[in-house]
Amino acid sequence: xxAEVIAAAxxxxxxxxxxxxxxxxxxxxxxxxxxxxxxxSIDEAAAHAAELGYPVAxxxxxxxxxHKTDVGGVELGVADEAALRDAYLRIHERVTAAAPNADVxxxxxxxxxxxxxxVILGITQDQQFGPVLMFGLGGVxxxxxxxxxxxxxxxxxxxxxxxxxxxQGFPVLEGFRGTPAANLDAIESMLxxxxxxxxxxxxxxxxxxxxxxxxxxxxxxVDARILLTAES
Amino acid sequence: xxVTRERLTRALAPKVVAVIGDKKASGYNWLRxxxxxxxxxxxxxxxxxxxxxxxxxxxxNYKSLTDIPEKVDFAVCAVPRQVAPFIxxxxxxxxxxxxxxxxxxxxxxxxxxxxxxxxxxxxxxxxAGLALIGPNCMGLHxxxxxxxxxxxxxEGVQGxxxxxxxxxxxxxxxxxTGAAHGLYCSTxxxxxxxxxxxxxxxxxxxxxxxxxEVIGMYIEGARDxxxxxxxxxxxxxxxxxxxxxxxxxxxxxxxIRSHTASLASDQAIWEAMIKQVGAVxxxxxxxxxxxxxxxxxxxxxxxxxxxxxxMTGGQSVVLTDAFEKEGWKVPTxxxxxxxxxxxxxxxxxxxxRNPLDAAGTIGQDPKHLDTIFDILNxxxxxxxxxxxxxxxxxxxxxxxxxxxxxxLITSLKKFMSESDKPFLAALHPSHQEEAALTARxxxxxEGIPTFPSFERAANALRKxxxxxxx
Numbered sequence: 001x002x003a004e005v006i007a008a009a010x011x012x013x014x015x016x017x018x019x020x021x022x023x024x025x026x027x028x029x030x031x032x033x034x035x036x037x038x039x040x041s042i043d044e045a046a047a048h049a050a051e052l053g054y055p056v057a058x059x060x061x062x063x064x065x066x067h068k069t070d071v072g073g074v075e076l077g078v079a080d081e082a083a084l085r086d087a088y089l090r091i092h093e094r095v096t097a098a099a100p101n102a103d104v105x106x107x108x109x110x111x112x113x114x115x116x117x118x119v120i121l122g123i124t125q126d127q128q129f130g131p132v133l134m135f136g137l138g139g140v141x142x143x144x145x146x147x148x149x150x151x152x153x154x155x156x157x158x159x160x161x162x163x164x165x166x167x168q169g170f171p172v173l174e175g176f177r178g179t180p181a182a183n184l185d186a187i188e189s190m191l192x193x194x195x196x197x198x199x200x201x202x203x204x205x206x207x208x209x210x211x212x213x214x215x216x217x218x219x220x221x222v223d224a225r226i227l228l229t230a231e232s
Numbered sequence: 233x234x235v236t237r238e239r240l241t242r243a244l245a246p247k248v249v250a251v252i253g254d255k256k257a258s259g260y261n262w263l264r265x266x267x268x269x270x271x272x273x274x275x276x277x278x279x280x281x282x283x284x285x286x287x288x289x290x291x292x293n294y295k296s297l298t299d300i301p302e303k304v305d306f307a308v309c310a311v312p313r314q315v316a317p318f319i320x321x322x323x324x325x326x327x328x329x330x331x332x333x334x335x336x337x338x339x340x341x342x343x344x345x346x347x348x349x350x351x352x353x354x355x356x357x358x359x360a361g362l363a364l365i366g367p368n369c370m371g372l373h374x375x376x377x378x379x380x381x382x383x384x385x386x387e388g389v390q391g392x393x394x395x396x397x398x399x400x401x402x403x404x405x406x407x408x409t410g411a412a413h414g415l416y417c418s419t420x421x422x423x424x425x426x427x428x429x430x431x432x433x434x435x436x437x438x439x440x441x442x443x444x445e446v447i448g449m450y451i452e453g454a455r456d457x458x459x460x461x462x463x464x465x466x467x468x469x470x471x472x473x474x475x476x477x478x479x480x481x482x483x484x485x486x487x488i489r490s491h492t493a494s495l496a497s498d499q500a501i502w503e504a505m506i507k508q509v510g511a512v513x514x515x516x517x518x519x520x521x522x523x524x525x526x527x528x529x530x531x532x533x534x535x536x537x538x539x540x541x542x543m544t545g546g547q548s549v550v551l552t553d554a555f556e557k558e559g560w561k562v563p564t565x566x567x568x569x570x571x572x573x574x575x576x577x578x579x580x581x582x583x584x585r586n587p588l589d590a591a592g593t594i595g596q597d598p599k600h601l602d603t604i605f606d607i608l609n610x611x612x613x614x615x616x617x618x619x620x621x622x623x624x625x626x627x628x629x630x631x632x633x634x635x636x637x638x639x640l641i642t643s644l645k646k647f648m649s650e651s652d653k654p655f656l657a658a659l660h661p662s663h664q665e666e667a668a669l670t671a672r673x674x675x676x677x678e679g680i681p682t683f684p685s686f687e688r689a690a691n692a693l694r695k696x697x698x699x700x701x702x
Contacts, residue, residue, distance in 0.1 A: 122492025126501050128457030134492045148495050150504035152461055159508055166507075206490040225490060 116215030182214035243330020246306035268378035330363030332371030369424025370400035391416025394438030414676030526696035535615025554686035627667035
């Protein structure tokens with residue numbers, strides 16, 4: 001499946017995979033992601049939502065849109081089919097207005113994940129050391145404070161354990177002001193799976209899992225972004 | 233063709249050495265530097281004007297490498313870049329073990345001619361498996377064998393530090409400054425452009441070298457980062473490795489579209505790599521020397537509780553500050569320790585809470601220092617011991633009454649040999665720089681790790697403690 005998804009993107013001369021494609025690859029690699037399906041019509045979206053279970057999140061799927069929220073392409077917490085039909089139309093209207101020339105493939109449907117501490121996991125390629133993994137807390141921690149830890153692939157279990165504890169914001173994951181403690185084993189296991197994934201797929205140039213919800217009962221990636229290398 | 237270990241060993245631990253193309257204009261630097269070499273040293277020079285000056289140094293000169301009556305293990309080549317390929321061919325023909333190409337003006341210039349000449353040198357050396365060091369480097373320093381590239385470098389002393397440097401200057405400065413701290417190299421290599429042998433090759437050699445106890449490295453970038461990463465992982469599992477990364481490599485210039493890529497700065501990746509392989513990062517020459525010193529001369533502890541001995545109340549405070557800033561704790565001592573200290577400690581102008589403000593007590597009777605050490609050694613609240621040696625008060629006294637300094641050294645060495653707890657001393661030079669330097673070198677030679685400031689001592693002990701005891 002991974003090879004086919006990448007081949008399909010290459011055939012279309014795309015380096016950015018859609019969220020749906022990225023999550024297919026990750027699910028196959030054993031990384032826990034929210035199941036996400038592509039709908040090209042309202043009826044298809046409603047059918048997916050019925051199977052996945054409400055509430056759901058709807059997100060526009062387009063190669064030419066980098067930041068989906070900026071063009072009004074995201075609806076969260078959609079409670080039932082009636083709400084879904086309205087939300088689908090709202091996305092369509094807003095995106096058409098904000099990005100009239102965007103090439104839109106459809107709308108992705110996924111169940112709303114139960115929130116937890118938001119963390120970010122990522123892959124990038126270093127010129128000297130090849131694939132590297134990143135871990136950090138999401139939101140302001142990563143964007144403003146750049147509070148992240150890196151390791152070079154392949155990771156050993158000890159590396160995963162150390163990088164989770166290395167960030168300044170680690171106490172947040174141990175439970176902080178009412179936020180329950182995150183399941184660190186689940187985060188570490190996700191890092192190790194990503195390490196294997198990066199090693200097996202040298203065509204992955206960049207990957208962000210942002211956010212990953214780290215909860216007491218596990219960790220799940222609710223958004224994923226994969227960029228392929230320029231040449232295969 | 234890979235350079236064999238046998239060939240590399242011939243180059244880095246040579247029995248016969250030759251210098252090709254040394255000149256009066258450079259003060260015969262190479263020949264003079266290599267004069268103390270323990271085995272036969274030859275010169276190769278064809279210029280009739282240069283030969284008498286070389287012979288005056290008492291070094292036999294030959295017109296060609298192949299004329300030398302024995303096989304050369306290590307050669308230094310200081311010829312202009314255009315001639316370098318011919319000399320390297322000559323080394324291959326004469327079955328020289330390895331050669332240092334001091335010559336610069338190769339790929340590092342970015343000029344076509346430089347890149348072309350470097351490729352030519354590679355094409356000659358690589359298929360022959362020649363252990364080529366450089367080009368654009370200072371090469372090899374083995375003080376135990378009298379191999380040097382600078383006349384101020386030590387010789388006749390067997391060191392225990394392996395040092396790998398991409399830069400000639402930092403390699404040289406490490407050997408010179410290290411010697412002023414009583415630290416000597418087993419093998420030091422400045423490898424420059426590293427076209428045949430690169431950092432990983434020297435690291436592997438030093439990991440297996442029985443003389444080398446600890447390895448330091450100055451590096452700016454790696455040609456094969458994956459190999460360096462794997463090699464460092466293996467080497468750091470055998471011996472402590474301390475890495476100083478200089479400079480920032482430019483990014484690839486590609487469009488970055490993820491958070492991960494935008495945060496992955498060169499510095500962040502190197503720091504992560506160093507941590508991941510089990511080495512420790514330092515950021516300048518002084519810190520390199522400090523951490524190597526602490527690694528070699530202090531015992532390891534898993535704990536972080538210090539007993540501190542100071543000479544005044546003011547120093548007790550800032551000594552504590554310096555160590556606590558680096559994550560050390562300065563706890564109260566056990567009741568048993570306090571009971572013992574109360575029997576003899578002079579509390580007029582002194583205190584024994586921890587730090588122990590002990591100048592008065594030791595001044596009263598030098599034996600009290602041994603008692604203090606015995607108490608700290610037994611105290612279960614204490615994992616390591618630090619001591620302030622005051623240049624302000626003591627430098628002149630030590631000069632006037634050297635027996636007092638001897639006595640202090642005896643006490644420190646006694647504690648270090650009897651206790652499993654790490655010990656280190658801080659000797660700030662104050663207004664007595666020269667006296668402090670003399671005292672520090674003496675202490676170092678006696679195996680007592682001594683640092684020029686509290687902060688440097690605290691940092692060195694912390695970083696050395698993060699290195700596994702291997």
